[in-house]
Amino acid sequence: MGLVSDVIDWFSPGEFDAHQGLEERRVRTQLSATVFTGDARNWIDYLSQTPEERYKNKTRALIRWEPESETLRFEPLDENAEPLTDLLNKTHRDVCKRLAKRPMLLESLHEAIFENESNREKPLELRLSSKIPSHVTREMGRSTTSIVCNANEVAKIQSRVADCESNDERLGYTLALHGRILSRLAYNNHPRDRFFEKIRVVAQSLPLLTPLLYEGMSYGRLVPTKAGKVNEKLISKQTGIPQNHLIDDHPYFRMLNRLGSMLFDYKLFKEHEDIVELVAREYVDEKYLRLGISGIMPDVTDTMRAMKYKRKKDRILTDAPEIGRYGILNKSDKKAWNRIAKPMKSMGYTLLSQLGSGEFGRVYDALNQANPSLPLRVAIKVDRSVKEDEAKSIRDSASMIRIGRDLARSPHIIRLFDAGQIPGMGNNYHILQRVDGDTLDNLIGVTGREHSSFMNKPRPGRDEKSRREDYEQRIKESHGEGWRRERITLPFIAQPNLLQYAELLTSILLWVEKVHELGYAVNDLKNGNIMVSRRGQLKAIDLDSYGTIHEPLDKISDFLFLSSSLLLGSMRHRNRTMSALEVEKLLRSPDALREVLSSEQIHDESGTPQFGRLAHQEFVDFEVDLLHRCRGRRYIDDPNELSADIDRLIRIKRDMSTDELVLD
Numbered sequence: 001m002g003l004v005s006d007v008i009d010w011f012s013p014g015e016f017d018a019h020q021g022l023e024e025r026r027v028r029t030q031l032s033a034t035v036f037t038g039d040a041r042n043w044i045d046y047l048s049q050t051p052e053e054r055y056k057n058k059t060r061a062l063i064r065w066e067p068e069s070e071t072l073r074f075e076p077l078d079e080n081a082e083p084l085t086d087l088l089n090k091t092h093r094d095v096c097k098r099l100a101k102r103p104m105l106l107e108s109l110h111e112a113i114f115e116n117e118s119n120r121e122k123p124l125e126l127r128l129s130s131k132i133p134s135h136v137t138r139e140m141g142r143s144t145t146s147i148v149c150n151a152n153e154v155a156k157i158q159s160r161v162a163d164c165e166s167n168d169e170r171l172g173y174t175l176a177l178h179g180r181i182l183s184r185l186a187y188n189n190h191p192r193d194r195f196f197e198k199i200r201v202v203a204q205s206l207p208l209l210t211p212l213l214y215e216g217m218s219y220g221r222l223v224p225t226k227a228g229k230v231n232e233k234l235i236s237k238q239t240g241i242p243q244n245h246l247i248d249d250h251p252y253f254r255m256l257n258r259l260g261s262m263l264f265d266y267k268l269f270k271e272h273e274d275i276v277e278l279v280a281r282e283y284v285d286e287k288y289l290r291l292g293i294s295g296i297m298p299d300v301t302d303t304m305r306a307m308k309y310k311r312k313k314d315r316i317l318t319d320a321p322e323i324g325r326y327g328i329l330n331k332s333d334k335k336a337w338n339r340i341a342k343p344m345k346s347m348g349y350t351l352l353s354q355l356g357s358g359e360f361g362r363v364y365d366a367l368n369q370a371n372p373s374l375p376l377r378v379a380i381k382v383d384r385s386v387k388e389d390e391a392k393s394i395r396d397s398a399s400m401i402r403i404g405r406d407l408a409r410s411p412h413i414i415r416l417f418d419a420g421q422i423p424g425m426g427n428n429y430h431i432l433q434r435v436d437g438d439t440l441d442n443l444i445g446v447t448g449r450e451h452s453s454f455m456n457k458p459r460p461g462r463d464e465k466s467r468r469e470d471y472e473q474r475i476k477e478s479h480g481e482g483w484r485r486e487r488i489t490l491p492f493i494a495q496p497n498l499l500q501y502a503e504l505l506t507s508i509l510l511w512v513e514k515v516h517e518l519g520y521a522v523n524d525l526k527n528g529n530i531m532v533s534r535r536g537q538l539k540a541i542d543l544d545s546y547g548t549i550h551e552p553l554d555k556i557s558d559f560l561f562l563s564s565s566l567l568l569g570s571m572r573h574r575n576r577t578m579s580a581l582e583v584e585k586l587l588r589s590p591d592a593l594r595e596v597l598s599s600e601q602i603h604d605e606s607g608t609p610q611f612g613r614l615a616h617q618e619f620v621d622f623e624v625d626l627l628h629r630c631r632g633r634r635y636i637d638d639p640n641e642l643s644a645d646i647d648r649l650i651r652i653k654r655d656m657s658t659d660e661l662v663l664d
Contacts, residue, residue, distance in 0.1 A: 027040045027041045027044055027291075027295050028295045028296065028494065029044045029291050029292055029295050030292065030497065030499065031043075031044060031047050031048075031291045031292055031657075032290070032291065032292045032499055032500070032503055032653070032657045033047060033290075033291050033662060033664075034194040034195065034288065034289065034290045034291075034536075034664075035133075035134065035289050035291070035664040036198055036284060036287040036288060036289070036664050037133065037134040037135060037287065037664055038133030038134055038289075038664075039133065039289075040289060040291055040294060040295065042133035043133050043289075043291060044291060045131070045133075046129075046131055046132060046133055047291075047662060049131070051139070051141060051146075053131075054129045054131055054132065054148070055127045055128065055129050055146075055148065056127070056128045056129060056130065056151055058078060058080045059078065059080045059081050059084070059127070059128045059151075060076075060077040060078055060081055060125060060126070060127060061074050061075060061076050061077055061081040061084065061085045061125065061126040062074070062075045062076075062077055062123070062124070062125060062126075063124035063125065063126055063147065063185075065113070065114070065119050065124055065185070067114035067115070067119075070110045070114055072092060072113065072185075073089055073092070074088045074089055074092075074126060077125075081126070083158060084126075084128075084154060084158070085126075087157075087158065087161060087174060088126075088174075088177070088178060088181070090170075090174075091170075091171065091174040091175070091177075091178040092178060094167060094170075094171055095171075095175070095178065095209070095212065096109075098212055099208075099212075102211065102266070104266045104267075105207065105208055105211065105266060108204075108207075108208060108266070109182075109208050112182075112186045112204055112205075112208075113182060113185050113186060116185065116186055116187075116188065118145075118187070118188050118189035118190075119145070119185060121145065121189060122140070122141075122143060122144050122145045123143070123144050123145070124144070124145050124146075124147065124185075125144050125145070125146045125147070126146070126147050126149065126181070127146045127147070127148045127149070128148070128149050128150075128151040128154060129148050129149070129150065129151055130150075130151040130152055132148055132149075132150050132151075134150065134664045135149070135150055135153060135176075135180050136148065136149050136150065136177075136180035136181060136183070136184050137184065137662055137663060137664055138184040138185075138187045138189075138662075138663040139661060139662045139663070140189050140190075140661040140662075141661070145189065147181055147184045147185065149177065149180070149181070153177070154177060157173050157174060157176070157177050160173045160234070161173050161174060166226070168225070168226035168227045168230070169226070169227070169230050171212065171227040171230075172213075172226070172227040172228065172229065172230025172231040172233075172234070173230060173231075173234065175209060175212065175213065175227065175231065176231070176234075179205070179209055183201055183205060184663070186201055186204065186205075187201060187663050189663075190654070191663070192510075192646075192647070192650060193510050194663070195284070195288065195411050195412070195537075196411065196510075197663075198284050199277055199280050199281045199284050199411060200277070202280040202283065202284055203273070203276045203277045203279075203280040206255075206256070206259060206263055206269075206276060206280065207262070207263045207264075207266055207269045210256060210263045210264070211263070211264055212225065212227060212228075213225055213227055213228035213231055214228050214256075214263075214264075215228075216261070216264050217260050217261050217264070220257075220260070221247060221257065222247060222253075222256060222257055222260075232246055235250065235253075251283055251286065252283065255279055255280070255282075255283045258279055258373065259275075259276060259279055262275075262276065274409060277409070278408050278409070281408075281411050282375075282415070284411075285411070285433075285537075288533075288535055288536075288537045289535045289536060290503065290535065290536030290537060291536070292497075292499065292500045292503060292536070293496075293500055293503060293504065293532060293536030293537075294534060294535050294536035295536075296492045296493050296494045296496060296500065297437065297438075297443075297492065297493070297532065297533075297534045297536065298438070298443075298489075298490035298491065298492065298493050299490070300436075301489065301490060302325075303324060303325065303327070303329075304326075304327045304353065304355075304489065305325075305326070305353065306326065306327075306352040306353035306365050307319050307326050307352045307353060309350065309352065309367060316345075316350045316367060316369065318350060318351075318352065321334055321337045321338065321341070321351075322334075326352070326353040326354065327353045327354035327355060327356075327365075328354055329354075329357075333354055333357060333362070336362055336382075336384070337351060337354065337364075339425075340382055340422060340425070340427070343422050343423060343424065343425060344364075344366065344380065344422070344429075346423075347370055347422075347423075348368065348369045348370025348371070349366040349367065349368060349369070349370055349378070349380060349431075350366060350367040350369070351364045351365070351366050351380075352364075352365045352366060352367055352377075353365040355379060356439075360383070360384065360544065361381050361382055361383050361384055362381070362382055362384065363379055363380070363381045363382075363432075364379065364380045364381075364382070365377060365379060365434060366378055366379070366380045368431075371417075371418075374417050374418075374431070375433070375434065377434045378417065378431050378432065378433070378434050379414075379431075379432040379433065379434040379435070380429055380430070380431055380432070381429065381430040381432060382422070382427055382428070382429045383427040383428050383429070397419035397420045397421065397428065400416060400419040400428075400430055400543065400544075401416070401418075401419050403416070403520070403543055403546055404416025404417075404419070404543060406518055406519070406520065407515070407518060407520060407543065407546065409514075409518060410511065410514040410515055410518060412507060412510060412511035412514065412538055412539060412540060413511065413515070413539065413540045413543070414432050414433040414435060414531075414539045414540065414541050414543075415432065415433035416430060416431070416432055416433075416543060417431040417432065417433070418430070418431040419431065430543075432541075433539070435531045435533050435537075435539050435541070436533055436534050436535075437531050437532050437533035437534050437535075437537075437539075438489050438490075438531065438532065439527065439528050439529070439530060439531050439532075439541075440504070440527040440528070440530040440531070440532055440538075440569070441526070441527035441528040442489040442490075442491065443491055443492050443532055444491065444492065444496075444527065444569050444572050444573065445491050445572050445577070446527055446568050446569060446572050446577075447528070449568060449577075449578075449579055449580055450526040450527060450528055450564075450565060450568065450580060451474040451475055451477055451526060451561070451564075451580060452474070452477045461550075461551075462553075464553060464556065464633075467553060467556050467557060468556070468560070470557070471556075471557055471560045471561065472584075474561075475564060475580050475581065475584050476580075476581065495573065495575075496573060498615065498616065498619060498656065499653065499656045499657055501570075501573050502619065502649065502652065502653045502656070503653065504532070504538065505566070505649065506646065506649055506650060506653060507538035508530065508538065508562075508566070509642070509645075509646045509649065510646060511530075511538065511540050512525070512558060512562060512642075513639070513642055513643060513646060515540075515546070515558075516549065516555055516558070516639060516642075517639070519548060519549050520546050520547065520548060520549060521546065521547055521548075521549050521554050521555050521557065521558050522540070522545060522546060522558050522561075523545040523546060523547055523557055523558070524542065524545035524561070525557075525558050525561040525562050525565060526561060526564075526565045527565050527568070527569055529541055529542045529545075552636050552637060553636065555635070555636050556633075556636055559629075559630040559631075559635055559636065560630065560631065562630050563587055563626075563627045563630035563631055564580060564583055564584060564587065566623075566626070566627065566630075567583045567586065567587060567593075567627060568580065568583050570597070570623060571583070571596075571600075574597075574600040575600075576600065587627060587631060590624065590628050593624055593627065593628075594620070594624045597620045597623055597624060598617065598620050615652075615655065615656055618652055618655075619652055622645070622648060622649055622652060625645065626645055626649075629641065629642075629645070
């Protein structure tokens with residue numbers, strides 16, 4: 001429940017530029033935390049400190065959390081904390097009094113806070129830190145759970161409140177701090193997936209305190225209350241965005257305005273929670289930063305770097321396409337670019353680079369001027385310029401939009417925004433979420449060694465034997481992947497360590513689990529269809545292969561391909577390069593598999609085994625069990641088996657990491 005935890009952004013949000021500030025973001029670290037505020041370097045500095053070094057020890061308060069009486073109050077543990085606890089208690093009473101006029105909202109607020117069993121585990125304390133790179137964190141210590149606030153922000157709010165002449169004005173300043181604290185009280189101590197948890201918390205928060213800041217909608221715009229005007233004025237000053245432009249230019253306010261009347265009608269909100277979560281996901285997506293993975297991501301090569309562009313009145317000016325620049329590798333690429341650039345521009349999309357070229361289509365990075373509700377930069381997938389047959393085409397718009405809508409509930413899959421046919425050409429196109437990063441096969445060094453992509457979905461009603469035969473035939477075919485080696489890309493700048501590898505594996509399994517839960521099979525599961533952003537986020541791509549699950553056996557190809565792709569990557573992490581056929585042979589012998597994985601540890605750059613032999617052996621035991629179960633029917637017949645193994649991996653990962661105790 002983010003409440004208004006993200007309303008005031010003390011760090012100017014701006015527009016994320018993929019090619020600016022990469023060196024600042026890319027800081028090598030053993031830490032694995034996923035955060036949603038601030039930059040990597042500051043987080044690494046903060047997380048490397050002891051709790052004693054982080055906090056201002058003279059300012060401490062106890063958070064009295066009493067679910068039986070639905071009471072929340074702040075009690076000072078020293079004199080320095082008294083002004084802050086008085087302010088928070090007054091704000092909480094004011095908020096509850098105002099929400100009492102909307103009983104469903106007050107009930108929802110209490111539910112979010114008082115039904116969180118994590119708040120029972122340890123005493124709750126309020127602390128301040130001048131070093132924290134976030135607004136507020138939830139930090140789990142050995143004996144207490146601390147809600148840690150940015151001391152500098154608290155001081156600014158206290159200073160402004162001292163000059164307030166009305167409760168409305170005071171509320172406009174204090175809601176930000178109060179809301180952030182409440183949001184951290186809604187967090188689970190150990191969320192299974194931090195990304196899911198952040199989305200849940202933000203979505204849950206949106207209708208709760210928004211009515212305190214806004215009266216409603218008028219002519220498609222939010223109308224602020226007196227408290228809302230104070231809040232907007234403060235944010236405008238902090239971000240440099242003019243107050244009357246916040247709804248257009250500030251990500252959080254843009255999100256609120258998109259949801260509009262749903263935030264003022266709680267029943268309507270509950271009926272459309274899936275839409276709210278989707279909008280919240282788009283907001284959280286841009287803020288995601290996984291420290292360990294982002295620290296080993298490579299930069300973009302000059303050959304693949306996008307064009308720069310200039311705005312001249314209503315026109316967008318770019319350079320002409322050239323072979324050897326902007327991802328254009330040969331004459332065929334340039335011809336395809338020239339063929340579609342003008343029609344796409346007439347639709348409101350200006351091509352900036354070619355991101356990739358496959359058997360079924362090319363993917364471009366484009367500037368979006370067509371739809372202000374979409375990101376400024378999008379990816380566009382287009383059928384190959386010479387359309388051979390339907391089997392070689394990407395999906396038509398109707399089926400693609402349906403699939404994209406259904407799969408949008410999985411945040412580990414790229415968003416599909418639109419689909420259609422290019423006017424006058426007949427080529428299908430998809431407007432997709434752009435991910436600034438690279439595919440996992442390139443990053444780990446297995447490019448071109450996986451099975452060829454295919455578009456034909458498994459037919460329901462077939463027996464298990466014929467499905468396994470299809471898989472074996474696909475494994476023999478990697479010749480169609482040769483095009484991948486032509487792309488000029490770079491691998492991870494350092495070999496992922498055991499913890500980073502476990503992070504990637506966890507995200508992959510959570511993605512597969514969610515896709516199956518939504519009633520779909522991936523059908524073409526491989527490292528080449530998974531991207532990792534430069535901020536360390538995993539996103540599955542290429543939605544063309546996805547198909548509806550009609551019976552449990554429809555999932556068999558996913559688990560078979562998963563076993564092959566995971567072992568291919570696992571051996572590469574152990575500095576061994578194998579072909580898909582060699583991997584398949586090893587997978588057929590569990591004893592040989594265990595022996596190979598046990599004898600060849602994942603090492604760091606110095607050649608030293610990482611995290612100790614016990615941690616390595618526990619991880620190997622998990623790998624062997626996972627791969628063995630993917631080859632059989634356990635995950636097919638009982639999805640809970642997969643969920644249990646994901647939980648097991650998460651426990652192993654937590655045992656290797658200490659920074660997961662901090663939730664941003």
